[in-house]
Amino acid sequence: MITRHLVISGKVQGVWYRDSMRAEADRLGVAGWVRNCRDGSVEATVQGDEAAVAALIAWARRGPPAASVTNAAISDGSGSFTAFERRPTA
Secondary structure, three states: OEEEEEEEEEEOOOOOHHHHHHHHHHHHOOEEEEEEOOOOOEEEEEEEOHHHHHHHHHHHHHOOOOOEEEEEEEEEOOOOOOOEEEOOOO
């Protein structure tokens, strides 16, 4: 089980990024959360087995069709999660 923190930049708000990420996380069996940030980025913490988290990170670097990701900063994350949720803007 690994946990990673992501900050995704680019055209990632107003393009169904959070809901698409939640659907992809559910498909992969990854837990955690995702939210918009006031600076225009999207932040997420993802947790699961290494292969599933790697697959979700690969998806996050592309995002949904309407997104245009310019940067994905990945670091170690923390916490314990049982589901994947969409959190309010921070």
